Amino acid sequence: MNEFELIERLTPGLPTNPSVIVGSGHDCAVVDVGLADRFLLLKTDAIVEGVHFTRETEPERVGRKALARCLSDVAAMAGLPAHALITIGLPRDFDVTFIERLYAGIGKLAVQHGVAIVGGETTTSPERIFISVALTGSVSKNRYTLRSGAKPGDAIFVTGHLGGSILGKHLDFEPRLAEARWLMEHFAIHAMMDLSDGLAGDLRHLLKAGKVGAELLAIAIPVSRAAKQKVRSALGGDGAIDAELDLSRPALLAALTDGEDFELLFTLASRDAVPLLDAWKKQFPKLKLSCIGKITAGNALTIRDQQGVRPLTVHGYTHFA
C-alpha cells in the first residue's frame, strides 16, 4: 500500500466540524474561523534525514526546505502565509551549531515571506533528525484555488522547468507565492496545485479531483537543464551539449516523474491561454510559463508526441512504493 492508498483509506473516517470548508485532499485545509472576508489555511509537512536531506546538506538549506515545502502548498491555494511552528526530532548527541544554522535557514525564508515563527518543540529522535512544520495562511473567501475544478477544454499550465530537482533545486526552490496570487487576481484559474511528487503523479490527483482526463503535449513539457544533466550523468556521458537531442526521451521521463519540482500546475479556460502568456511575460519575465496540454472529458491521461497519442503510464514519486 503506498501513501496515497493509505490516505484514501484513512480520510473518510476523519472527524469534521462546521468550520471546515475543505479538509484533507487538497494542498492546504481551508477553515472558516469567523472572519468576514477571509478563510484560514492550515498545512503541515515533515522532512526526514536520509529521505529529504543528508547530514552533509548545509543546515541552512535543510531549514529553508522544511519551510519552503509548506509555503509551496499555501501558494497552491493562492494564499498568503502567516505563522509557522517547528517541531524537531534530534539525536541525543545533536550538534548545536547544525540546529542554529538550520533555524537561520528557516528564519531567513520566513522573513522574505512575512511569516512569523511562533513556536517550536524539540523531541528525541535517536537515528535521524526530522523537522515537521505547521503553517497557517489565509485566502480571500471568493478567491482561492483547489485541486478540483478543471474542466474539459481547459489549457494546462506549469511554471518553471521540471525534473532533476535532486541535483539541487529540491533544497533551493522558490515557493511560487507571488505568482499564484497574481494568477488568481488576474485570471479565472479553475484548478491549481503544487508539484511535489512529479508531474505525472500530481496531475493524476488534479484530474481525479476534477473527474476529468488530460492530454499532454510531449514537446511542450519544460524539461529542466538538471533533468538533462542527471540523465547525462546516469548514462556516463561527457556533458557535451550536442548530446542533448539523443537524451531527450529519458530527460522527458525525468521531467514527468521526478519529485520535488515545487512548481505550480494549473488550468484555466483555453480562451484565456494567450492573454495569460502575454501578461505573464510582462509580470514575471524571468520565470518560464508553459502550456503543456489540455483537459479532456473522461478520465484518461495521455501524451502526444511525434508517434501519436498514447496513454501516459509512468507515475511520480511515492513513499513506501
Add this chain to the structure above:
Amino acid sequence: MNEFELIERLTPGLPTNPSVIVGSGHDCAVVDVGLADRFLLLKTDAIVEGVHFTRETEPERVGRKALARCLSDVAAMAGLPAHALITIGLPRDFDVTFIERLYAGIGKLAVQHGVAIVGGETTTSPERIFISVALTGSVSKNRYTLRSGAKPGDAIFVTGHLGGSILGKHLDFEPRLAEARWLMEHFAIHAMMDLSDGLAGDLRHLLKAGKVGAELLAIAIPVSRAAKQKVRSALGGDGAIDAELDLSRPALLAALTDGEDFELLFTLASRDAVPLLDAWKKQFPKLKLSCIGKITAGNALTIRDQQGVRPLTVHGYTHFA
C-alpha cells in the same frame, strides 16, 4: 545542552510579525487573525516510537496520546480546540492496521472535543514511527492564561495526582479543557500551564516567566497511586498497603519529577483559594484539586516538610539530558 537551553538559544532570533500576541515560551502561540473578540491558538508537538510509546502499545492509545498532548496545551491557555493536522513518519513496511487503529484513537478523542482533523501528511521514517500533530484553537481576547503572571502571595494549585504516569496515565490522561475554561470564567487565574515534564521542572518555567519564586508544601503534593506503585516495584516490595508510609519520600520524588502528568498547574490570589476549592468540589467532584504552596518574591524554589524549608534541587524530565 538540554532542550530548554537549546530553545532559549534559538528563540531570540525568530522572525515575528504584528499579528503575534505571544510567540514561543508558552504552551501555545497566540495570534490575532483579525477577529473582533477572539485570538487564535497554535500548537505543534510530536511523539516518537521508543521514546513516547512502543510498538507494543495499543495503537489507539498512541493516536489518542499524540492529540491529547496538544489538547493539554490548549487547555493550559483556557482555550477551545478546533482543528488538527497529522503528520506521520512510517517505516516502508508499515502495518496498515496499526495506522488505521492509530487514526481511530485520534478520531475518537477529536470527536469528544469537537476537533476536526483537516489534513494529514505521510512520509518515510525508516527506523521509528513518529506522529506530529498541529492543533489550532481559540481564546477570548480578554480571558486567556499564560505561564507568566504569577504574583508573590499567590496560592499554587494543581489538578489530579502526580507521578508514575509511565504506568499508564501517559497514554490515557484526560486533557483538562473544560476545567481550565471553567477556572478562567469563574476566577482570576494569574498564571497557568500544563505539566508535561514534571512539577519540579515545569514550575520553574512558570516562576521564571513570572520572575517570582515559590515555596511548596511537601505534604500537600498529591502523590498518585501510580507513583507509589512505581516506587514499590522499583524497591521490589510486595505491594502491601502498609508499605506506603515508608515509601512516602521516593514517591514524592516521583510526583515532583516524573513527566507526562498533563495536569493543570496554576496560581491565583490567596484570598480566592478557599472559594475556589469550595466551587471546584461542586463542579468537578471526581477530580482532586490541591493547593500545593505559595508564590514568593525572589526566584528561589523551596519545599517545606517536617524538617523545615530547604531548596528544591530536583528537576523534571528533559530530552537530551
